[in-house]
Amino acid sequence: xxxxxxxxISTEGKLTQVETLGEALDIAKKGGFTWLDYFQPTxxxxxxxxxxxxxxxxxxxxxxxxxxxxxxxxxxxxxxLIFNALSYxxxxxxxxxxxxxxxxxxxxxxxxxxSEAKRPLPDIEHIVGHxxxxxxQGPAFLMxxxxxxxxxxxxxxxxxxxxxxxxxxxTMLAKxxxxxxxxxxxxxxxxxxxxxxxxxxxxxxxxxxxxxxxFISEKAIFHYRDIYDHLVKFFELTETYRDIITGLMDIYLxxxxxRMAKIANETNASVRRMTLIMxxxxxxxxxxxxxxxxEWSMMxxxxxxxxxxxxxxxxxxxxxxxxxxxxxxxxxIRRGPD
Numbered sequence: 001x002x003x004x005x006x007x008x009i010s011t012e013g014k015l016t017q018v019e020t021l022g023e024a025l026d027i028a029k030k031g032g033f034t035w036l037d038y039f040q041p042t043x044x045x046x047x048x049x050x051x052x053x054x055x056x057x058x059x060x061x062x063x064x065x066x067x068x069x070x071x072x073x074x075x076x077x078x079x080x081l082i083f084n085a086l087s088y089x090x091x092x093x094x095x096x097x098x099x100x101x102x103x104x105x106x107x108x109x110x111x112x113x114x115s116e117a118k119r120p121l122p123d124i125e126h127i128v129g130h131x132x133x134x135x136x137q138g139p140a141f142l143m144x145x146x147x148x149x150x151x152x153x154x155x156x157x158x159x160x161x162x163x164x165x166x167x168x169x170x171t172m173l174a175k176x177x178x179x180x181x182x183x184x185x186x187x188x189x190x191x192x193x194x195x196x197x198x199x200x201x202x203x204x205x206x207x208x209x210x211x212x213x214x215f216i217s218e219k220a221i222f223h224y225r226d227i228y229d230h231l232v233k234f235f236e237l238t239e240t241y242r243d244i245i246t247g248l249m250d251i252y253l254x255x256x257x258x259r260m261a262k263i264a265n266e267t268n269a270s271v272r273r274m275t276l277i278m279x280x281x282x283x284x285x286x287x288x289x290x291x292x293x294x295e296w297s298m299m300x301x302x303x304x305x306x307x308x309x310x311x312x313x314x315x316x317x318x319x320x321x322x323x324x325x326x327x328x329x330x331x332x333i334r335r336g337p338d
Contacts, residue, residue: 002060005125007035013136015129025052025208033105033139035128039119040112053078053106063099066114070200072207078103079213081143081204084197085111085120085150088157094191095197096120098150100143107139109146124149140220143308144227151230154198158237161190165241169248176255184252188245191238198235205231281321284316 006024008016010032018024021036028034038045046060052078062068064081073080081100086093098120101108111120127149128135128142135142165187172179205228208216216224 001224002045003039004041004045005037007037007125008032009035009044009132009136009142011136013132015125015132015135017125021048022050028105032136033107033142035139036106036108037121037124038108038110038112039121041110046110049108053101053103053108055086055101056080059101063110064113066097068097070197070204072204072213074213078106079215083150083201083204086157086194086197087118087120088153088160088190091186093157093161093193094118095193098146100146102139102143102213104215105139108140121146121149134223138217138220140216143216143221144220144223145223151227151234154194154234155230158234160223161187161194161238162241166245169244172248172252172255176252176259179252181249181252184245184249188242191242191245195238195242196237198231198238202228202231202235276324276327279327280320283323286319 006018008024008027010016010019016026016027024034024036036049043060043064046063047057048059049055050057056075056195059075059078059080062080064188068082070084072082078203079102081102083098083100085096085098087096088094095114096111097114099108099110099113101110109121109124124146126147131145135145164183168179168187170321192290197321205224207213208224209221209228211218211221
């Protein structure tokens with residue numbers, strides 16, 4: 001459900017909320033400028049702005065399209081910007097589009113078109129009210145306050161991702177068996193989305209600081225340079241975290257391979273022991289079978305069974321010991337000298 005708020009900011013620094021768009025336009029004729037804040041607006045509500053502010057219909061379409069990348073477009077009577085408001089909660093990066101239309105004596109903010117119920121700019125009017133001395137200087141200063149708030153929220157999201165990255169690293173190194181590599185892939189995906197947003201927003205600020213926007217005065221540009229510095233810093237942080245995740249993925253694969261190699265070595269050792277036992281007992285089993293079927297006492301005479309059977313068992317024991325040492329000898333020859 002749409003929530004639209006209309007404000008007038010006087011040259012004396014008074015922030016006044018009015019009920020309708022018409023009132024906001026009428027009061028702006030007496031001085032100051034108009035600020036229109038739209039949350040989840042309908043197409044009809046935004047289309048009503050085309051005639052009063054001489055907006056291009058393409059800008060209205062961009063405001064309603066939730067799949068736009070951050071950008072800046074210049075038009076004869078205004079400049080259109082798209083920024084991303086970021087938040088991070090429940091291990092999920094939320095990206096909300098915020099559209100800004102700045103003209104000579106007005107600023108229009110549109111948000112919530114790709115949000116469910118959460119406002120990307122909660123209580124923004126209170127933030128503007130606390131910085132009214134700056135906002136009263138014009139729409140460019142008001143837009144700086146809003147963009148500065150959006151960028152500060154990005155820092156909170158980056159800090160949360162950093163904390164999760166530290167916890168993930170500690171879990172992987174301490175309890176590899178309980179570690180889920182999907183966490184690394186999720187963090188990497190969020191950082192890629194964050195990087196893409198920051199890259200395009202940095203280019204927007206480059207154009208603003210280069211004085212390409214006619215509605216942002218040279219006096220206001222000094223404030224935007226501070227935002228640019230923050231975006232550059234955040235972009236470098238995302239690059240650093242991506243490198244850390246790549247390193248952690250390599251470490252995880254290395255640790256997993258070492259663990260699998262250890263298990264394989266233990267399995268090979270067990271198989272060698274079983275093979276050794278089977279190799280020793282196979283000929284003994286053959287002899288036992290022959291002796292059991294042909295009655296060893298028949299070969300030596302039934303009257304000699306008291307001597308024949310002990311000798312037969314002794315011969316099997318000697319043969320088993322001889323086979324054991326012979327196999328050990330072959331194993332040492334195969335391994336070679338230490």
